[in-house]
Amino acid sequence: MTHTDLQDYSHKRLNILTGEWVLVSPHRAKRPWQGQNEAVSNTVRPAYDDSCYLCAGNTRINGEVNPKYQDVFVFTNDFAALQKDSKSFSVEDGLLVAESETGICKVICFSPDHSKSLADMAPKDIQKVVFAWQKEFKELSENPNINYVQIFENKGAVMGCSNPHPHGQIWSQSTLPNEVDKKNTRQLDYYNKNKNSLLGDYLAQELEKQERIIFENDSFVVLIPFWAVWPFEAMIVPKKRQSTILELNDAEALNYAEAISVLTKAYDKLFNTSFPYSSGIHQAPTNGNENKHWHWHMSFYPPLLRSATVKKFMVGYEMFGSPQRDITAEIAADMIRKQL
Amino acid sequence: MTHTDLQDYSHKRLNILTGEWVLVSPHRAKRPWQGQNEAVSNTVRPAYDDSCYLCAGNTRINGEVNPKYQDVFVFTNDFAALQKDSKSFSVEDGLLVAESETGICKVICFSPDHSKSLADMAPKDIQKVVFAWQKEFKELSENPNINYVQIFENKGAVMGCSNPHPHGQIWSQSTLPNEVDKKNTRQLDYYNKNKNSLLGDYLAQELEKQERIIFENDSFVVLIPFWAVWPFEAMIVPKKRQSTILELNDAEALNYAEAISVLTKAYDKLFNTSFPYSSGIHQAPTNGNENKHWHWHMSFYPPLLRSATVKKFMVGYEMFGSPQRDITAEIAADMIRKQL
Ligand SMILES: O=P(O)(O)O[C@H]1O[C@H](CO)[C@@H](O)[C@H](O)[C@H]1O
Ligand SMILES: O=P(O)(O)O[C@H]1O[C@H](CO)[C@@H](O)[C@H](O)[C@H]1O
Numbered sequence: 158m159t160h161t162d163l164q165d166y167s168h169k170r171l172n173i174l175t176g177e178w179v180l181v182s183p184h185r186a187k188r189p190w191q192g193q194n195e196a197v198s199n200t201v202r203p204a205y206d207d208s209c210y211l212c213a214g215n216t217r218i219n220g221e222v223n224p225k226y227q228d229v230f231v232f233t234n235d236f237a238a239l240q241k242d243s244k245s246f247s248v249e250d251g252l253l254v255a256e257s258e259t260g261i262c263k264v265i266c267f268s269p270d271h272s273k274s275l276a277d278m279a280p281k282d283i284q285k286v287v288f289a290w291q292k293e294f295k296e297l298s299e300n301p302n303i304n305y306v307q308i309f310e311n312k313g314a315v316m317g318c319s320n321p322h323p324h325g326q327i328w329s330q331s332t333l334p335n336e337v338d339k340k341n342t343r344q345l346d347y348y349n350k351n352k353n354s355l356l357g358d359y360l361a362q363e364l365e366k367q368e369r370i371i372f373e374n375d376s377f378v379v380l381i382p383f384w385a386v387w388p389f390e391a392m393i394v395p396k397k398r399q400s401t402i403l404e405l406n407d408a409e410a411l412n413y414a415e416a417i418s419v420l421t422k423a424y425d426k427l428f429n430t431s432f433p434y435s436s437g438i439h440q441a442p443t444n445g446n447e448n449k450h451w452h453w454h455m456s457f458y459p460p461l462l463r464s465a466t467v468k469k470f471m472v473g474y475e476m477f478g479s480p481q482r483d484i485t486a487e488i489a490a491d492m493i494r495k496q497l
Numbered sequence: 498m499t500h501t502d503l504q505d506y507s508h509k510r511l512n513i514l515t516g517e518w519v520l521v522s523p524h525r526a527k528r529p530w531q532g533q534n535e536a537v538s539n540t541v542r543p544a545y546d547d548s549c550y551l552c553a554g555n556t557r558i559n560g561e562v563n564p565k566y567q568d569v570f571v572f573t574n575d576f577a578a579l580q581k582d583s584k585s586f587s588v589e590d591g592l593l594v595a596e597s598e599t600g601i602c603k604v605i606c607f608s609p610d611h612s613k614s615l616a617d618m619a620p621k622d623i624q625k626v627v628f629a630w631q632k633e634f635k636e637l638s639e640n641p642n643i644n645y646v647q648i649f650e651n652k653g654a655v656m657g658c659s660n661p662h663p664h665g666q667i668w669s670q671s672t673l674p675n676e677v678d679k680k681n682t683r684q685l686d687y688y689n690k691n692k693n694s695l696l697g698d699y700l701a702q703e704l705e706k707q708e709r710i711i712f713e714n715d716s717f718v719v720l721i722p723f724w725a726v727w728p729f730e731a732m733i734v735p736k737k738r739q740s741t742i743l744e745l746n747d748a749e750a751l752n753y754a755e756a757i758s759v760l761t762k763a764y765d766k767l768f769n770t771s772f773p774y775s776s777g778i779h780q781a782p783t784n785g786n787e788n789k790h791w792h793w794h795m796s797f798y799p800p801l802l803r804s805a806t807v808k809k810f811m812v813g814y815e816m817f818g819s820p821q822r823d824i825t826a827e828i829a830a831d832m833i834r835k836q837l
Contacts, residue, residue: 328818
């Protein structure tokens with residue numbers, strides 16, 4: 158049952174995973190919009206584009222030729238943000254503090270078909286992407302210099318994606334990035350106090366309430382978290398506590414693929430457009446520990462707010478204060494459920 | 498003297514004010530760009546636009562008529578994200594945690610001239626904006642329900658600004674937003690340990706090194722912080738420790754206005770465009786305490802990276818991991834200094 162105050166009055170909600178707050182202004186959704194409209198391209202892309210550096214058989218900027226891959230293809234990023242073998246150093250010069258950071262960045266093509274996105278792929282084919290994530294994660298986690306692996310996707314030009322070919326990225330590195338560090342600490346605190354998974358206990362509560370649930374199958378729940386920041390932010394959470402995606406068996410991997418498929422298809426229907434987002438999987442560090450406090454999950458941060466062309470801007474107040482949203486998580490869940 | 502490692506190898510730098518890290522990839526600046534280009538409008542706007550709801554004498558959406566103001570004009574936001582007198586409540590239902598948040602949101606027009614931005618205004622006129630910020634800050638800080646006042650500006654359509662008329666906003670509220678809370682804690686810890694201002698000590702170090710300094714006058718320093726996230730992020734810091742802008746005397750207010758003028762003019766010259774940004778002033782909470790640990794400062798977060806049309810996208814890795822930048826703070830400072 159909804160707290161009706163939460164639908165009527167400005168308030169803040171706590172993100173239990175990061176300890177940060179989001180400001181919610183439910184009364185503000187009716188504000189008129191005279192600002193920037195995003196370009197929207199609903200033109201169908203060809204299945205093969207000879208100028209695309211990710212299509213099978215094409216040559217990349219560094220001269221390497223992509224194999225004639227049939228499903229998923231992974232390669233090391235030609236312009237990696239993290240260098241593998243660069244010098245190790247540390248600067249502590251008064252209040253100037255820096256540390257070298259090394260890592261490995263990879264690109265993963267989800268399909269040879271240039272025209273597709275995850276939303277257009279069958280769960281069986283998305284399962285192949287999950288298998289590739291597992292394989293890469295495993296290999297990287299065995300590297301003693303790698304302590305964290307961030308799998309993510311930027312979809313759509315508005316999310317900084319420079320190539321529409323269906324693909325994601327994997328950045329792995331020696332230390333924990335900010336967001337992961339926060340979630341690591343909060344989950345550990347909770348586990349130490351309650352001998353239980355924070356996200357597992359949260360999930361039980363949400364499954365009872367149902368109001369923010371979008372979809373579930375035997376192994377996964379898709380929901381709008383209570384503390385969602387982006388208008389249609391959603392989360393895919395395994396029902397069983399698992400530290401990383403390596404614990405998924407094949408049936409669970411297919412259920413995970415189904416959850417991704419259901420959510421991305423609903424997104425596309427919502428504003429009748431190929432729905433842009435950044436998605437990412439947060440999982441346990443690859444530091445060799447058991448990390449029993451970790452409950453891995455995948456989040457989707459889509460920018461659109463009112464239509465295919467009007468996005469939410471996380472700017473002034475959001476950058477200097479806290480993130481702010483207009484429609485509530487409950488309304489967003491309703492709107493997405495209607496697309497199923 | 499620059500640590501040359503910082504110009505050559507991937508590393509992370511610590512933001513001493515928030516405790517978070519930024520990933521720096523200096524080797525990556527040469528990455529080709531095939532992604533989204535921003536629309537750029539360099540058309541000169543008229544000094545008065547009869548369809549603008551911020552121009553003097555025009556009628557706003559709620560029917561109110563703007564006065565025929567001569568310099569600065571402040572009014573309460575017609576679509577405020579925070580409600581002033583809304584109900585007070587608190588939700589603690591297992592892992593669902595929320596609290597009502599009230600506040601007052603205002604809009605501040607910097608000039609009646611629709612065609613101008615801060616970069617086009619004389620320091621004497623910007624000083625009037627500073628005086629208005631002081632007046633509003635004082636009034637809000639005397640309100641017992643207001644414990645923090647966030648002054649900010651979103652400039653440019655790419656920063657979600659829905660009206661090009663030169664204006665900023667002031668959102669004030671009962672609790673500390675996330676970013677302010679972090680800076681409050683870190684400054685307090687430092688002050689307790691060192692009996693000195695964190696930012697004051699940092700400033701002394703930067704003034705000695707000079708490599709990230711853009712400009713200084715008697716009362717202010719403009720610099721690129723060592724831990725800058727946005728490509729051309731900059732900070733204006735008072736040389737004397739002051740908790741809030743209320744401590745500025747008239748001469749200092751003019752020096753502050755000059756610092757804003759110098760920085761925004763240099764920005765506009767950099768890519769020969771009206772440079773978009775979000776700016777914000779972080780200052781002490783208005784909780785009635787002395788807040789001697791606070792050293793107020795103004796930051797500018799501009800999105801442009803390579804030209805008037807190519808911006809930095811803070812997406813996938815940045816949202817799920819840590820912010821990431823390509824050009825170093827030192828290179829950015831050099832590029833801006835050349836515009837002076
Ligand atoms: O208040 P405005 O200018 O209509 O709106 C703009 O600034 C606000 C505060 O940063 C943001 O919440 C909005 O997303 C943005 O479009
Ligand atoms: O790596 P890409 O796709 O060229 O680049 C995109 O994703 C990166 C990781 O989120 C970001 O740092 C870039 O700003 C963005 O344009």
